[in-house]
Amino acid sequence: MAGTEISVPPEQFTRIKALEVIPEVLLEEEEDGGCRGREPPGPGDVQAPCPYGPLQAKVPEGEQEPPLTTEESEKHILTLQTVHFSEDMQLQDISWLSPQPQEGLQEGVYSLQETEVMELHVLEGSMAMASEESKFVVSLAESAGLLKLAKDQEEGQLLAEGGLDPQVGEQLFFVEAKPGDEGRDEIVLTVSDLNVEEQEDKPASSQGHVEKATSTKKTKKTKEIKRTFHCDICVFTSSRISSFNRHMKTHTAEKPHMCHLCLKAFRTVTLLRNHVNTHTGTRPYKCGDCDMAFVTSGELVRHRRYKHTHEKPFKCSMCKYASVEASKLKRHIRSHTGERPFQCLLCSYASKDTYKLKRHMRTHSGEKPYECHVCHARFTQSGTMKIHILQKHSENVPKYQCPHCATIIARKSDLRVHLRNLHTYKATEMKCRCCSAVFHERYALIQHQKTHKNEKRFKCEYCSYACMQERHMTVHIRTHTGEKPFPCLSCDKCFRQEQLLNVHFKKYHDANFIPAVYECPKCGKGFSRWSNMQRHSAKCGSGPGKPAALGKARRTKRKPAVPKEAVQEDEAAAKEVPAVRLEQCPGEVVPVPYEGVVAEEVTCDG
DNA sequence: TCTAGTGTCGCCCTCTGCTGGGGTTTT
């Protein structure tokens, strides 16, 4: 048969438009295998552009396979008409026509003039072809053309199943596509009979719904045999032709139902209606337990699971997590696997979901979309802003009391830091700097060490003297035992403290030593100690004097006598530091008691 | 053809927790 010739401009591309030649008699086969007659369309029955291709056009959804007469089933010529290349029609839609891109043509798409004979081995299945004719199959897989072809294949199958030849059972098609003989702008598909494999309730996953193309086996169809329709593009199978047809529509890009408000197109009226409802705000599905309403029943069901029934069908096998939605479980699983599919292009960060990546990208862009309505400070995350407002601009700011101490902290996270720093058990012992106590918790250590503050833990066993440091007590004890471990190398004197020895040495054996003299402002009497001078001055009636700057002090060569009060001061060495700090006065060195620790009194007159 | 049910993707939100800089207080 000759294809319909339609004159079109040569620059246009071709798209399958209609079945030109179909069997004379189409029979619809019921599920039970029964057939009913059906009038074939006329030769000029050209449908609107249909992604299924011409065969689909003649096998309406819900109807069964049109059988062919034996003669007609031998070879069927399909004519493809050229249609205008619409805006929403991609080049790739027809790229399947070319197994190999023709040189000088664009995008692997070629016009009918360039079309060569192409054998479409329907029986091989597109997937099986993939490895051998990858270019071709890839082109198909990525294009609606594949869908059309596959659909054509399916239709071929359907036609065969439907009884192209009722006497011979399933038949398969062998399809040839080539430029029309008479017209340069048409493709002729030559469809030869092929066999469809009979399947006796095979599982849906059963592959290979057709035999090889050269098969001529024709088996008798029986009512007990159930056929399964396999989608060559996906794993879909169905025992119902209507379901199969409906499914095949999902492999097309055709969306004939357009929203008049936003021009978005949809495949079905239902989808369009739902979409329009999003414009109009129509929400037919109302929740019986709250005021929420939804566009689709599915949204309502999901809402009820989230808010009311708390049904969580998707359970994690690795933990107790369960979710309402499968996608949530999938997302959760990533927390177990560590999978991070969403990689930041600017750094090494990768996220487990798209939102976190998007949120992360703000760290690169510097975007701070959240603004405090009070102080207009900006934040990268809403939660941060919320905390800010709560802490800065709200009354009755919640505080967090440490359960182990009296500390009150504004933020929970900071309380956690506090707990970690101060109240966490540490394996390594922390020693008290004042005693031998050890602790494993910093807070306890700090509290303990505070008890040592101003504490005179060292008590004399002979008197009431107590001091804070052991070394002071050692010195003090010598006042009771008489021990004097520091002998003077220049005379026979011994001293209990090294400092006393040093003072002695300077005073009596160092020619350069100039003792300090505190002079009573009333009587002029000199003292080596400020306190002694004050004591004297009180009796004398004069006010406090000042450290005498009398020029060079007298040097005495008197044999030093151990001052009586030296012993007393030894006993009074209740002060902490037994050191002597020397203060430099103009022209003289004045020993200044430091923290009550006394030095040997230097007297002027003895 | 309609509808219920289911699934997917995306978006936004909240809660949570850690981190490090900076200011204040304590030592």
Added chain:
DNA sequence: AAAAACCCCAGCAGAGGGCGACACTAGA
């Protein structure tokens, strides 16, 4: 005065809840 300790604060990421929109299947 300096160092250490502590708290405040913003930045940032992990985990999960909830919903909008759309797609698809199956059954009526």
